[in-house]
Amino acid sequence: MEKEKYIQNLCREAKEAANQIMGISTEKKNKVLLKIAGALEERKKDLQAENNKDLEKGKESGLNQALLDRLELTDKRIGEMAQCLKEIAALPDPVGEVVNMKTRPNGMKVGRMRVPIGVVGIIYEARPNVTSDAAGLCFKSSNAIILRGGKEALHSNKAIVDIIKDVLVEEDLSAGCVQFIETPDRELVPILLKQNQWIDLIIPRGGKGLIQTVVENSHIPVIKHYDGICHIYVDDQVNFDHARQVTVNSKMQRLSVCNALESLLIHEKAAPQFLPAVARELHHQGVELRGCLQTREILEKENIPCPEATEEDWRTEYLDRILAVKIVPSIEKAVEHINTYGSHHTDSILTDSYWQSKYFIEHVDSACVFVNTSTRLSDGHQFGLGAEIGISTDKLHARGPMGLEDLTTTKYIVLGENHLRE
């Protein structure tokens, strides 16, 4: 009961704050964002002192080096956090825009006005920069935010939130705009997920386990993505040099991200010439290829090792120097494979054919469908959305990179002249 009360109070404060900031001006919001950016830099030493507590605790509890690295708030990282807030301040404000205002035959005007969603809950793991990025995006779109970070970053997150709250209060805004769950108690999450009276949207960011728990327990709408099993399909009508460059860039430009290439599909007519060339380059860069029977036959002649790809491989997000390769008899089979095994994130066709590109665009059921483009370009900044709050492989409300506009909803507004219903 005490836990429920704690969460409910926190949510009610967020809702009240959301009502307060619903109507504040863009100018005011930008001023606050820039002031928070400044405060993060100024109070860097405090931040790092708190961050050290997390780092020491992490070392004690045996957190691996990669996680410790992600956790550390170096000068550079704090600079990047401040920079991100400045970029958010520079983005156009989506709130208040009226879209599609039309006049009905009876003279009544009907349009949709873009308005804040209300209260957004973010449940995330390690990285402390998510705290300031997400708070900044929600504030710019006039939403209140409830943050539930990982316990490994508790002190760091709390320190960041304290700085933000100080600025809010200095600017006569409610500190409730940015709420932070300070207790690492795991039981609080299911309680939070039942507060559909106060919270309008939950965005989980983290591992598959975390996201599944959220989906199964939430009474609040959830926007999420599980993983990024991205494909490239190489058509037989294509410049093989360009196709090789795009394929290598998609796989190698950064390995550990959700828009990196994980499965390569090649048309059987392209395979004899294209596969050896691309395999040689990837093998040279230390990538392990796992292939279907035909792939292995071709690569055997080239003396490039290639174990068999299992059913499991087609469903795996490696985030590593491994690539699954399959030769397909047609674009239809390629699309069928992508829609069956993929994660509906980002898939790209490399082709010179108008008809093949059209078929691919119309039939691949993914958030981002590319033609002749590296999968690594699937990103809010690259799409021109600015900073992103996450990426959605769901179909409702937001699909693909989620920018500021996806943190708003619309309401119908009707301007009448004392219209009645007959």
Add this chain to the structure above:
Amino acid sequence: MEKEKYIQNLCREAKEAANQIMGISTEKKNKVLLKIAGALEERKKDLQAENNKDLEKGKESGLNQALLDRLELTDKRIGEMAQCLKEIAALPDPVGEVVNMKTRPNGMKVGRMRVPIGVVGIIYEARPNVTSDAAGLCFKSSNAIILRGGKEALHSNKAIVDIIKDVLVEEDLSAGCVQFIETPDRELVPILLKQNQWIDLIIPRGGKGLIQTVVENSHIPVIKHYDGICHIYVDDQVNFDHARQVTVNSKMQRLSVCNALESLLIHEKAAPQFLPAVARELHHQGVELRGCLQTREILEKENIPCPEATEEDWRTEYLDRILAVKIVPSIEKAVEHINTYGSHHTDSILTDSYWQSKYFIEHVDSACVFVNTSTRLSDGHQFGLGAEIGISTDKLHARGPMGLEDLTTTKYIVLGENHLRE
């Protein structure tokens, strides 16, 4: 286990059918819709024979007359069902539209293409016309549908679905486009709500209990509305004659619908003159007024009976000849009341003041915010959307009347020139 298998098979078939109809032409879809409309009229006698089974069972089990009336498939009702399908055929097809295609600084083109959602599940109560309306809307937007109707209308719904399936098969389309759960077993609903692997969206239509069960058990995104507690706020700067007409129309044009007026708020300066006039007319039409203290004082002088409105009254959707009335000192208090007690459905201000209308539009947190318009005009047809699949008081994906476009999602499409990430 057997029940799960039954539901899973049905869902898998729907998903396969959704993949099949993803790319069919508008022309083909319209042809099928018109053919179904024709078949409903031609096979009217079969439909009514099945409908009679439901009616007789309903009488035996003591269903009240209002419910029996709603259930009956008269010639007129069947005609309306066919007409609705013809109207859906005449609506523009939202699928395939590309919105917001922009060229990025690097020359890459990024846009969003409107595509079907996939598989939509509808859980609904009594009225059999929902079966054909919902199936028609989903088919026109290239979605497969899974229908779960009330047990009272089982035979009628099944007969409608059989007619639709016959047409689909005649037209070489998968009968799986329109799936129907034939067993009234209540345990099937929670099983259905866990099939997030196959189903993309659930729309519950019915009483509050049904909707709450769906929200609490679903692993699939849900779009819903609980009830319609609609308000009118009468400003002091307004033509009282017009305000009275709009108020009476909002309350009386049809009592039992979600966009009927339930609470009337009046500015204290308007009350002495406006309240007696509107109260007299409503009282004359048999409406019981329940009021705040000030309201009762004014009406007492007019000899119009007015019991006290309790806290409960402000939260009640009467759907009847009852209206709650409150006098407020300011627009701020009116908006606060609406946002606190309302159901975020439709609320209207009646005013001659630019400033008051602007404040109301910007601060009322409802799906539909009206100025000088009857709440009864909150409706997909009136808004120009054509037939509606439901109305949403949620904030994500769809808010307000849901037309064809709300049955689609978008995917990002990127047209590159072998663009790489640097």
